[in-house]
Amino acid sequence: MTMSQNLAIRGGTPAVPTDLEFQRWPPVDAQDEQLVLEALRSGNHSGGGPHVRMLEREFGAWNGNRHVIATCYGGAALHMCVAGCGVGAGDEVITTALSWTTTATCILHHMGIPVFVDVDWETMNLDPTRIEAAISERTKAIMVVHYWGVACDMDAIMAIAHKHGLAVIEDACQAHGALYKGRKVGTIGDCGAFSFNQNKNLCGGEGGVFVTDDDGILERAKAVMSFGDMRPADAGREYNQYGLGYKYGHANLPAAYALSGLRKLDSTNAWAIENWHRLHTRLEGTPHLVRPYSAAESPTNGYAYVLRVDPAYASSRSIPLSALTNQIAAALKAEGTAFSRANWLLPAHGVFQAKNAFGKGAPWTHFARPEISYELDQWPVAQDCIDTCLWGINLHRPPNREPQIDAVADAVRKVFENLDDVADSCFA
Numbered sequence: 001m002t003m004s005q006n007l008a009i010r011g012g013t014p015a016v017p018t019d020l021e022f023q024r025w026p027p028v029d030a031q032d033e034q035l036v037l038e039a040l041r042s043g044n045h046s047g048g049g050p051h052v053r054m055l056e057r058e059f060g061a062w063n064g065n066r067h068v069i070a071t072c073y074g075g076a077a078l079h080m081c082v083a084g085c086g087v088g089a090g091d092e093v094i095t096t097a098l099s100w101t102t103t104a105t106c107i108l109h110h111m112g113i114p115v116f117v118d119v120d121w122e123t124m125n126l127d128p129t130r131i132e133a134a135i136s137e138r139t140k141a142i143m144v145v146h147y148w149g150v151a152c153d154m155d156a157i158m159a160i161a162h163k164h165g166l167a168v169i170e171d172a173c174q175a176h177g178a179l180y181k182g183r184k185v186g187t188i189g190d191c192g193a194f195s196f197n198q199n200k201n202l203c204g205g206e207g208g209v210f211v212t213d214d215d216g217i218l219e220r221a222k223a224v225m226s227f228g229d230m231r232p233a234d235a236g237r238e239y240n241q242y243g244l245g246y247k248y249g250h251a252n253l254p255a256a257y258a259l260s261g262l263r264k265l266d267s268t269n270a271w272a273i274e275n276w277h278r279l280h281t282r283l284e285g286t287p288h289l290v291r292p293y294s295a296a297e298s299p300t301n302g303y304a305y306v307l308r309v310d311p312a313y314a315s316s317r318s319i320p321l322s323a324l325t326n327q328i329a330a331a332l333k334a335e336g337t338a339f340s341r342a343n344w345l346l347p348a349h350g351v352f353q354a355k356n357a358f359g360k361g362a363p364w365t366h367f368a369r370p371e372i373s374y375e376l377d378q379w380p381v382a383q384d385c386i387d388t389c390l391w392g393i394n395l396h397r398p399p400n401r402e403p404q405i406d407a408v409a410d411a412v413r414k415v416f417e418n419l420d421d422v423a424d425s426c427f428a
């Protein structure tokens with residue numbers, strides 16, 4: 001019997017024992033229940049509730065930010081960053097081609113024009129060597145994304161920003177606790193955003209925070225979060241809409257849940273990171289597998305474990321990368337472990353391909369330089385990442401431990417060690 005006959009897609013026994021339970025993130029404990037109940041009984045459910053204020057204070061102390069505003073979702077905090085940096089209609093914001101959709105759409109929310117830059121293959125983060133070529137007289141800011149919980153090369157990016165007088169926004173929505181040369185992300189650029197949605201290292205159901213140390217950025221960001229109100233906090237209510245604003249503040253109940261997550265974040269992060277490294281070590285030397293990036297200067301925060309197949313293997317077999325990745329995903333699923341595709345090439349979204357966000361082609365028709373193009377051949381490295389990426393967030397997160405991690409490692413090794421057989425199924 002050859003090894004290939006063992007694959008579960010070929011009728012073999014799955015690598016993950018069927019009686020092994022995986023637990024979905026996040027585990028709920030007595031502290032979560034106590035704080036949520038306390039908030040429920042507080043009778044104050046508004047954005048100014050006590051748990052909102054505690055969350056802001058404690059997040060600022062934990063991350064090292066002077067100003068923190070809790071928001072109803074991470075994308076709202078990102079929009080506040082864009083507004084806070086003074087981006088106006090037609091101003092350009094340089095960002096990565098590879099991220100969750102909100103990274104780019106929050107620029108559009110403020111009539112800004114996203115300019116996408118390709119990524120570095122190894123880190124999958126914005127490639128600093130390509131940024132300067134994308135700067136124009138309209139560029140106002142660079143929005144970095146610490147993708148998959150790994151910090152960008154911030155020294156290089158900050159140096160470019162300073163040279164050209166640009167603001168730096170940190171999309172740290174996936175990167176709670178991620179470090180760059182020992183410094184927490186969200187403290188390096190001019191302002192930043194974190195998300196507390198279900199998948200994130202800090203789960204508050206939904207929610208997020210806007211962070212900055214800059215008083216001017218704070219004032220402009222606050223204006224969009226509260227009905228366009230530009231007046232100082234002590235000016236009282238006037239019921240006048242001074243500009244276009246939204247209701248981005250967080251409610252007290254979900255803030256209480258996020259507060260509980262924050263109070264244990266160091267330990268849940270440490271647990272996820274330990275599991276991440278166990279899986280990583282066990283996958284060392286797996287043929288044709290590109291393991292995710294984590295390095296001394298930019299260590300993972302344990303957000304996601306991302307598998308990629310070596311593109312050279314697909315090309316040696318004359319198989320389109322994406323088709324091979326689909327087969328690998330199917331083979332892994334049959335072995336009992338689910339990794340998902342990550343098809344998030346930002347400029348490929350319909351809104352950019354049609355250049356139409358607000359109807360009638362706006363904001364591009366009225367405000368964008370005609371050279372702004374979203375032709376997809378401009379981001380070949382990001383495209384290769386998309387075509388190879390399989391990501392998992394629940395498998396290595398608490399409360400899962402060694403038995404789950406080892407079973408996942410066995411499944412991944414088995415599939416990649418039998419990749420010829422998996423690849424053959426592309427032709428079946």
Ligand SMILES: Cc1ncc(COP(=O)(O)O)c(C=O)c1O
Nearest residue numbers: 073074075100102173195196197
């Ligand atoms: C990189 C990135 N940016 C922004 C967001 C938006 O966060 P939220 O879903 O809280 O709006 C996400 C969420 O998945 C994200 O991963």
